[in-house]
Amino acid sequence: MSSTTRESGSRNRTRRAILDAAITLLATRPQASLAEVAEAAEVGRSTLHRYFPERTELLSAVVEDSLAQLTVAVSTAELHRGTPAEALRRITHAYFELSPVLLVLFGEHLIDTRKDLIGDLDEVDAPVFELLERGQREGYFDNGVSAEWLNRVLWSVVYTGIAACAEGAMTRHAALESITRTVERGTRAD
């Protein structure tokens, strides 16, 4: 956040290129070597090491960047606006649009590589959690399960659709349709 403008444009671009390549590549091949990441980012292996001296640092940066993207998505969805059902639809869509991020974070439990950041994930989706609780109070969402469970199911169903797309089993359009429908039906009150 703070250092976004402290480095030269060149360094920022290279760093972003590495991060983007890492997210995309690790989403499908989590055990990819640093050499592969460098190649995907069209950067020398030396350069990669220059930006991220150790593998763990790259992984951490990927996680932090992913969480940042999620934070933006959640805040952009303005979950306080409209009915809970509408807001839920918005955040579902927003999550879906972040496919690579979800794949890299949960597909291979990359988040687990930085135990200290798991708490941050809770912060990231805190507004979603509040939305779910609000919806339960107002009678929109199922009160027979906890809001935390609804939140888990949301992540889970969105991820399932994204994964189905990734393996070519569904079109993105069909996936989004199914996700939306299932989330809606699975979470709503009677």
Next chain:
Amino acid sequence: MSSTTRESGSRNRTRRAILDAAITLLATRPQASLAEVAEAAEVGRSTLHRYFPERTELLSAVVEDSLAQLTVAVSTAELHRGTPAEALRRITHAYFELSPVLLVLFGEHLIDTRKDLIGDLDEVDAPVFELLERGQREGYFDNGVSAEWLNRVLWSVVYTGIAACAEGAMTRHAALESITRTVERGTRAD
């Protein structure tokens, strides 16, 4: 299957011990070294190599064993009996009881290590697929999405509950309750 009785009792026991330890250990630490697996199985590393000369062979055996356990569970659930809703509840429960197997198969995409066995997974849950289709035809399950999608959602929700237990966020009892309720509501027709 065929060789179950072809080896000495001792060899069978050792093999099972290794397989069980591998499933349990890999469920939580998929990148565990063979030395760790051997230790968990209370077996020398040499012995491990004697049964599974290469890591890939151990992984394959784990996948095959997991699929076999799933096959038994599916057939035991007798999905043709009773209403689709009842049958769905039975298989949901059966999947849940196979927590370690689900964790090792899907938690770390171990199934992906043997592309040729992904097809086998389809065979394993073919009866479940048929159940979902039957339920759709008979008006029990949502017709607005494909049976394949319902199947994916089933796996996904069950896995979510299992994972929540594994990280200590829920008791097994609470997880099963939530899973059952969410699967029921997410898949049923209006």
Next chain:
DNA sequence: GCACTTTGGGACATCGATGTCCCACAAAGA
């Protein structure tokens, strides 16, 4: 007790990934 099987552990070679260092070259800015 004896022969056969199974096991544990050490020694060793190998391999791929990682991380460090260095130097020449290209790009960008003053």
Next chain:
DNA sequence: TCTTTGTGGGACATCGATGTCCCAAAGTGC
């Protein structure tokens, strides 16, 4: 143009995991 900054690639050391081999010891069945 000259200087600073950023880059690419090679050479190298290291490390952990893997896989092989061997032998002594423990276990098992007769």
